[in-house]
Amino acid sequence: MRRSQGYAYQPLGQNPGPSGSGGAHSSHDALEEENERMADELKGKIGALKSLTIDIGNEVRYQDKLLRGIDEDMDRTGGFMSNTISRVVRLGKGGHRNYMCYMFLFVMFVFFILFLILKLR
Numbered sequence: 426m427r428r429s430q431g432y433a434y435q436p437l438g439q440n441p442g443p444s445g446s447g448g449a450h451s452s453h454d455a456l457e458e459e460n461e462r463m464a465d466e467l468k469g470k471i472g473a474l475k476s477l478t479i480d481i482g483n484e485v486r487y488q489d490k491l492l493r494g495i496d497e498d499m500d501r502t503g504g505f506m507s508n509t510i511s512r513v514v515r516l517g518k519g520g521h522r523n524y525m526c527y528m529f530l531f532v533m534f535v536f537f538i539l540f541l542i543l544k545l546r
Contacts, residue, residue, distance in 0.1 A: 516524055
């Protein structure tokens with residue numbers, strides 16, 4: 426990344442130019458400052474990632490709570506439906522065939538009324 430910006434790396438033991446050891450010390454200080462700046466940037470990114478992971482965890486817990494609620498609702502609905510179906514079967518097994526005929530006529534009447542309502546809109 427540095428080389429693409431024109432940065433020429435030189436080891437600390439070598440003098441960068443004819444100016445003596447002062448140039449090596451100043452380049453060392455510049456590298457230290459750059460390292461500290463990059464460390465601060467990294468700390469900021471780590472903090473952002475930490476915040477993001479906390480938000481993701483909160484969202485997962487919220488979604489899990491919603492899914493558990495939906496699961497409980499589905500269980501209750503399934504129990505309600507099985508009770509209703511067992512009542513209808515018990516009604517059908519009875520000796521009274523007229524009840525099933527009345528139920529069929531009632532359902533047809535409701536569908537006819539719904540059809541008229543939707544058609545007249």
